[in-house]
Amino acid sequence: MASIIARDLGMQFQQRQLFSGANLHFAEGDCIYLMGDNGSGKTTLMKILAGLQTPSSGSVSAEGFATKKLWQKNTLNGCAVYLHQHPYLYDGTVKDNLKLALELAPADSAGSAIAEALELAKLGHLAKSQASHLSGGERQRLAIARAWLLKPRLLMLDEPVSNMDKESRELVLAMTARLKADGTGLLIASHQHGQLTALCTSRWLIQDGRIATNLDIRFTPSQETHYVLAN
Numbered sequence: 001m002a003s004i005i006a007r008d009l010g011m012q013f014q015q016r017q018l019f020s021g022a023n024l025h026f027a028e029g030d031c032i033y034l035m036g037d038n039g040s041g042k043t044t045l046m047k048i049l050a051g052l053q054t055p056s057s058g059s060v061s062a063e064g065f066a067t068k069k070l071w072q073k074n075t076l077n078g079c080a081v082y083l084h085q086h087p088y089l090y091d092g093t094v095k096d097n098l099k100l101a102l103e104l105a106p107a108d109s110a111g112s113a114i115a116e117a118l119e120l121a122k123l124g125h126l127a128k129s130q131a132s133h134l135s136g137g138e139r140q141r142l143a144i145a146r147a148w149l150l151k152p153r154l155l156m157l158d159e160p161v162s163n164m165d166k167e168s169r170e171l172v173l174a175m176t177a178r179l180k181a182d183g184t185g186l187l188i189a190s191h192q193h194g195q196l197t198a199l200c201t202s203r204w205l206i207q208d209g210r211i212a213t214n215l216d217i218r219f220t221p222s223q224e225t226h227y228v229l230a231n
C-alpha cells in the first residue's frame with residue numbers, strides 16, 4: 001500500500017516554530033481532514049509531505065511506490081500530489097491541460113477519459129477555451145479533473161472549495177468522492193466543515209506547535225460552528 005510516513009517532523013521559519021515532533025502516516029484509502037487556524041502550517045505541511053519543501057527536522061519517506069531512478073534525488077517527488085489553492089495551469093486550452101495530464105497518466109487510462117473528465121468537471125462547453133480565461137472556480141475544477149486523470153495514489157487538496165459557488169462545490173465534491181471511491185488517499189485542508197470534509201474519516205489538527213492525529217472525527221454542532229466562526 002502506498003504511504004507517506006513522517007517521523008519526528010518539525011518546521012520553523014526563522015524563530016517561528018509551526019510544529020515539532022510530529023509522527024504522521026498518510027496512506028491509500030485514508031481520507032483526512034487537515035484543520036488549523038490561518039498561518040498554523042497546513043500548506044507548509046502538505047508541501048513537506050509532497051517533497052516540495054524541506055522540513056527543519058525529522059524525516060519523510062514514501063513506501064509502496066515504484067523505486068526511483070538513481071538520478072532522481074527527491075524520492076518524494078510525484079508520490080503524494082499537492083494541489084495548490086490557486087492551481088497552476090498550462091498555457092493552452094482546457095482540453096490541452098487534460099491531454100497533457102493524460103500523457104503522464106497510467107497507461108490503462110483510455111482516451112475517452114478526457115471526455116469523462118470534462119463531463120465530471122462540467123467544463124465540456126469550455127473545452128476549447130484558453131485555460132487562462134477560466135474563473136477561479138473553473139480553474140480549480142479543471143485542476144481536480146486533471147488530478148482525477150492522473151489517478152494519484154495520494155492527493156492533497158489545499159482549500160479546494162474556498163470562494164466557490166454551490167454548483168462548483170458540488171462538482172468538486174463529486175470528483176473528490178470518485179477519487180475516494182477509487183481508493184486514492186486524500187488529505188484535505190479546509191476552513192469550512194461541509195459536505196467535502198464530511199467525506200473524511202479522520203482528522204489532523206495543527207495547534208500550539210503540535211499536530212494532533214488521534215482525534216475523534218465526529219463533530220458536535222457547537223464544534224462545527226466554532227471552527228467555521230474561528231476561521
Ligand SMILES: Nc1ncnc2c1ncn2[C@@H]1O[C@H](COP(=O)(O)OP(=O)(O)OP(=O)(O)O)[C@@H](O)[C@H]1O
Binds near residue numbers: 040
Ligand atoms: N517560505 C516562507 N518563509 C517564511 N515564512 C513562511 C514561509 N512559508 C510560510 N511561512 C509562514 O509560515 C506560517 C504558516 O504558513 P502556511 O501557509 O503553511 O499556513 P496555513 O495554515 O496554510 O494558513 P492559511 O489557513 O491561512 O492558508 C505563516 O505564518 C507563513 O507566513
